[in-house]
Amino acid sequence: MTTTRRTFLKGASALGASTLAAPYVHAQEAVTLRYLSTAVNQSPGIAKKASEDLGINIEYIAVTTDDVARRVITQPNSFDLVDTEYFALPNLVPSGNLKGMDATRIDRADQIASVIREGTVGGKAVGSDGTAPFEVLYLDAADGKAFSSEPTEFITLIPTTYNADTLGIRPDLIDGEVNSWAALLDPKFASKAAILNIPSIGIMDAAMAIEAMGEITYGDKGNMTREEIDFTIAKLIEAKRAGQFRAFWSNFNESVNLMASGEVVIQSMWSPAVTAVRTQGIACKYQPLKEGYRAWASGFGLPRTLDGRKEDAAYEFINWFLSGWAGAHLSKQGYYPAVLDTAKEYMEPYEWAYWYEGAAAEQDIMSPSGDLLEEAGATRDGGSYEDRMGAVACWNAVMDENQYMVRKWNEFIAA
Amino acid sequence: MTDTIDTGARRSIRRAIPRLGLRRGQGAGEGLLLALPMWLVFALFFLLPLAVTLVVSFWEFTQYSIEPAFILRNYADLFDGCIDGLPYLCTTLKTYLSTLKFCFLVWAVTLVIGFSVAYFLAFHVRSLPMQVTCFLICTIPFWTSIVIRMIAWIPLLGRNGLVNQALMGMGVTDQPLEWLLYSDFSVILALVHLYTLFMVVPIFNSMMRIDPALIEAARDSGASGRQTLTNVVIPLARPGILIGSIFVVTIVMGDFLTIGIMGGQQIASVGKTIQTEIQYLQFPLAAANAVLLLIAVMLAISALLRMVDIRKEL
Numbered sequence: 001m002t003t004t005r006r007t008f009l010k011g012a013s014a015l016g017a018s019t020l021a022a023p024y025v026h027a028q029e030a031v032t033l034r035y036l037s038t039a040v041n042q043s044p045g046i047a048k049k050a051s052e053d054l055g056i057n058i059e060y061i062a063v064t065t066d067d068v069a070r071r072v073i074t075q076p077n078s079f080d081l082v083d084t085e086y087f088a089l090p091n092l093v094p095s096g097n098l099k100g101m102d103a104t105r106i107d108r109a110d111q112i113a114s115v116i117r118e119g120t121v122g123g124k125a126v127g128s129d130g131t132a133p134f135e136v137l138y139l140d141a142a143d144g145k146a147f148s149s150e151p152t153e154f155i156t157l158i159p160t161t162y163n164a165d166t167l168g169i170r171p172d173l174i175d176g177e178v179n180s181w182a183a184l185l186d187p188k189f190a191s192k193a194a195i196l197n198i199p200s201i202g203i204m205d206a207a208m209a210i211e212a213m214g215e216i217t218y219g220d221k222g223n224m225t226r227e228e229i230d231f232t233i234a235k236l237i238e239a240k241r242a243g244q245f246r247a248f249w250s251n252f253n254e255s256v257n258l259m260a261s262g263e264v265v266i267q268s269m270w271s272p273a274v275t276a277v278r279t280q281g282i283a284c285k286y287q288p289l290k291e292g293y294r295a296w297a298s299g300f301g302l303p304r305t306l307d308g309r310k311e312d313a314a315y316e317f318i319n320w321f322l323s324g325w326a327g328a329h330l331s332k333q334g335y336y337p338a339v340l341d342t343a344k345e346y347m348e349p350y351e352w353a354y355w356y357e358g359a360a361a362e363q364d365i366m367s368p369s370g371d372l373l374e375e376a377g378a379t380r381d382g383g384s385y386e387d388r389m390g391a392v393a394c395w396n397a398v399m400d401e402n403q404y405m406v407r408k409w410n411e412f413i414a415a
Numbered sequence: 416m417t418d419t420i421d422t423g424a425r426r427s428i429r430r431a432i433p434r435l436g437l438r439r440g441q442g443a444g445e446g447l448l449l450a451l452p453m454w455l456v457f458a459l460f461f462l463l464p465l466a467v468t469l470v471v472s473f474w475e476f477t478q479y480s481i482e483p484a485f486i487l488r489n490y491a492d493l494f495d496g497c498i499d500g501l502p503y504l505c506t507t508l509k510t511y512l513s514t515l516k517f518c519f520l521v522w523a524v525t526l527v528i529g530f531s532v533a534y535f536l537a538f539h540v541r542s543l544p545m546q547v548t549c550f551l552i553c554t555i556p557f558w559t560s561i562v563i564r565m566i567a568w569i570p571l572l573g574r575n576g577l578v579n580q581a582l583m584g585m586g587v588t589d590q591p592l593e594w595l596l597y598s599d600f601s602v603i604l605a606l607v608h609l610y611t612l613f614m615v616v617p618i619f620n621s622m623m624r625i626d627p628a629l630i631e632a633a634r635d636s637g638a639s640g641r642q643t644l645t646n647v648v649i650p651l652a653r654p655g656i657l658i659g660s661i662f663v664v665t666i667v668m669g670d671f672l673t674i675g676i677m678g679g680q681q682i683a684s685v686g687k688t689i690q691t692e693i694q695y696l697q698f699p700l701a702a703a704n705a706v707l708l709l710i711a712v713m714l715a716i717s718a719l720l721r722m723v724d725i726r727k728e729l
Binding site: 070197263 | 695
C-alpha cells in the first residue's frame with residue numbers, strides 16, 4: 001500500500017480530533033470554585049466529598065480572618081466563593097463587592113437555624129450585642145448596599161459554621177472554680193493569662209471581663225462609645241502594667257502552644273484550639289461562664305462578578321453544603337452547621353447525643369479524621385446546643401468607632 | 416602601592432578611549448544608556464511604590480474604602496497626644512523609643528560579638544582553607560528560616576523550658592524565671608542570634624584587606640596589643656563596622672516578627688502597628704506610619720554615613 005500525502009493528513013486530523021475532543025468535554029464538566037476563607041474553615045474532607053458528589057473542584061485559598069475581609073474589598077475578582085464572618089459585613093456590603101444571594105435558589109433557606117435567622121434558640125431570644133447575624137442577614141435589593149431589617153429574598157451570607165466562644169483553662173494548673181469572665185483579669189492568674197491580639201475580638205473579651213467585674217455596664221459591648229473604649233483600654237493597660245498577661249496571641253497555633261506549654265493557664269480561646277490541646281493529652285477545658293458566651297458565625301457569600309456556570313456551581317455547592325454531609329462533618333469538629341436536621345441524618349445517634357444534647361458519650365467520640373477526641377462517658381463542655389447557643393451574650397463585631405478603637409488598642413500594646 | 420596601580424589603570428583607560436573612537440560627550444551619553452536598565456528597575460520597584468506610599472498617606476479612608484484627598488489627619492492621628500499629653504509619652508513616641516532601644520542594644524551586642532568573631536577569623540585562624548571553613552560554619556544557622564530559629568528559643572526559655580528546669584535542678588532558683596521569655600531579654604537575645612552574622616561578614620571582609628605588614632610594623636614600633644587594636648585594626652575595619660551597623664539598624668527598625676513572637680506580642684513595634692493598620696484597611700494611616708519610619712531610618716543611616724565615606728572606602 002502506498003501512503004499518499006492525502007491519507008497521511010486524514011489520519012493526522014483524525015488523531016488530532018480525538019486528542020482534542022477529550023479535554024474539551026472535560027473542561028465542560030468540572031468547574032473549579034476558588035473558595036476564600038480562613039484555614040480553620042477549610043476541611044480537605046469537604047472538598048473531596050464535594051468533588052465526588054457534584055464534580056465540582058474546590059480550590060481553597062487560606063488567609064487570616066482579617067485578610068478575608070481585606071481580600072473581598074481589595075481583590076473581589078480573586079475568588080468565586082467566600083466564607084467570611086458576619087461581623088465583617090458592615091464593612092463588606094457598602095463596598096458593593098458581594099451580591100445578594102437569591103433565596104429562591106437556596107433549597108433550605110427557611111430551615112437555617114433560628115439563632116442565625118431570628119436570634120432565638122428554642123423560642124427564646126439570645127444576646128444581640130455586637131453584629132448579630134440576624135441584623136445583617138438580608139439586603140434591601142439584589143445589588144443593595146444596605147441591610148434590610150425585614151426578611152427579603154436577598155441573603156448576604158448562608159451560614160457555614162457558628163459557635164459560642166468562652167475562656168479556655170488548664171484545670172490541672174488552676175485551684176478552685178472559674179465561673180466568670182472576671183477571672184481573665186483576676187490577679188490570682190497574674191502572668192498566666194492571655195488575650196488575643198485581634199483588636200475587634202480582643203476588646204470584646206476584655207469587655208466581658210470588665211463588665212463581669214462590675215466596673216461598668218456597656219450600652220452595647222459590640223458597639224462601644226469612645227468613652228467606653230477609653231475606659232476599657234485604660235483597664236487593660238492597668239492590668240498589663242500589673243503583669244497580668246503572659247502573652248497575646250493572634251492565631252490558632254499560638255493559642256494552642258501557650259496553653260499546651262503551660263505558659264498560660266487561662267485565656268480567650270477558640271473551640272478547635274481546645275480540642276487541639278486535648279489531643280496532645282493535656283487537660284484543657286472550654287469553661288462555660290455565668291455571663292454567657294461570645295458568639296460568632298461565618299457564612300458563604302458570592303462576589304458580585306460571579307455569573308454563568310460558576311454561579312450555578314456555587315449555588316449547587318451551597319445547597320449540597322446544607323444537605324447534611326458537610327454539616328455532620330463540621331459538627332464532629334465541634335462547630336454548629338446552618339441546618340441542624342440534615343446534619344443529624346448523617347450522624348450516629350450517640351454522636352448527636354454527645355454533640356447536641358449534652359449527653360454523656362455512649363461510645364468513644366472520634367474526629368472526622370479518625371482521631372480519638374473523647375472517651376466514652378465524657379460530656380461536652382457547656383452541654384447541649386440549647387445550653388450553649390441559648391447563653392450567647394454578644395457577637396463578634398466591628399464597631400462604628402473601629403478606627404478609634406484600633407488606635408487605642410495599639411496604645412494598649414505599646415503601654 | 417594601590418595608588419600607583421590606580422593611576423596606572425586610569426592612564427591606560429584614558430589611552431583606550433580615543434582608540435575606541437569615543438569622545439567624552441558620547442561616553443557620558445552611553446554611560447547613561449548603560450545605566451538605564453538599572454534606573455528602570457530602580458524607578459519601577461523602588462521610587463514608584465515609595466511615591467504611591469507618600470501620596471496615599473494623605474488620602475482619606477473609611478472602614479471599607481480609601482479616597483484620594485489631601486488631608487493631614489493621618490499624620491495628626493499619628494502624633495495625637497504627643498504634645499498636649501506631655502510629660503506622658505504618646506503611643507507613637509513610645510513605640511519609636513522602644514524600637515530605638517532595641518536598635519541600640521542589639522547593635523551594641525552584635526558589634527561586640529561580630530567584631531570578636533571577625534577578629535578571630537581574620538587574625539587567629541592562619542590558613543585560608545580553615546578561614547573559609549570557619550566562615551561557612553558561621554553561616555549554618557542561615558540554612559533554616561528566621562521563624563524557625565526564633566521559635567526554637569521558646570521551648571528553651573519557657574516557664575517549663577530547659578533553662579528553667581536546669582536552673583531549678585541545680586538549685587540556683589526555686590521559682591521558674593519568668594523574664595526569660597516574652598520579655599525584652601528574649602527579644603534582644605533572638606535579634607542578636609538572628610543578625611550577628613550581618614555584622615561578622617562586612618567586618619571580616621574589611622579585616623581581610625588589612626595588610627599584615629601594618630600590624631607587624633605596629634608591633635615593631637612598640638605598640639601593645641591594645642594599642643594595635645585601637646589605632647590600627649579598628650580604624651581600618653571601620654567601613655565594615657559601618658556597613659554591618661547599617662544592616663543591623665535598618666533590619667531591627669523594621670522588624671515586627673521577632674519582637675512579636677519573642678515579646679509575646681506585648682511589646683509594640685512600628686512594624687506591628689503598620690501591620691495592624693493594614694489588616695483593618697487603614698491604608699492611609701499605615702502609609703503615614705511607613706513614611707515616618709522611613710524618615711527615622713534615613714536619619715539613622717545618614718548619621719552613620721557622616722562617620723565614614725562609604726564610596727571612598729569600598
